[in-house]
Amino acid sequence: GLFVTVTNDTREKGVLVAMHDQFIGWAEGVGWALHDLVVAEIKAVNLKMRRQDYERRRTTKCHEYVLVFKKRKDG
Numbered sequence: 001g002l003f004v005t006v007t008n009d010t011r012e013k014g015v016l017v018a019m020h021d022q023f024i025g026w027a028e029g030v031g032w033a034l035h036d037l038v039v040a041e042i043k044a045v046n047l048k049m050r051r052q053d054y055e056r057r058r059t060t061k062c063h064e065y066v067l068v069f070k071k072r073k074d075g
Contacts, residue, residue: 003032003069006040020065032069040064 007020024034041063 001071002035003027003071005067005069006064007067008064020067023067027067027069031072033072034067035070036068038066038068040066 005023007023009019010017020037028034
């Protein structure tokens with residue numbers, strides 16, 4: 001079977017946390033193999049808000065990861 005999830009990265013105290021990478025490591029550790037990875041662009045609904053984020057030096061959410069895993073076969 002397949003297991004599909006959507007995730008994004010985040011920041012903790014200003015430091016980038018690559019959540020997609022951590023999730024891949026966890027999934028592979030419990031028996032799933034990464035089958036595909038899609039980087040999907042998120043369209044800005046309100047460009048004014050995105051400009052305000054840029055001026056405040058915040059990272060805007062402009063993409064997300066679609067992770068596709070396949071159950072690993074033993075042996």
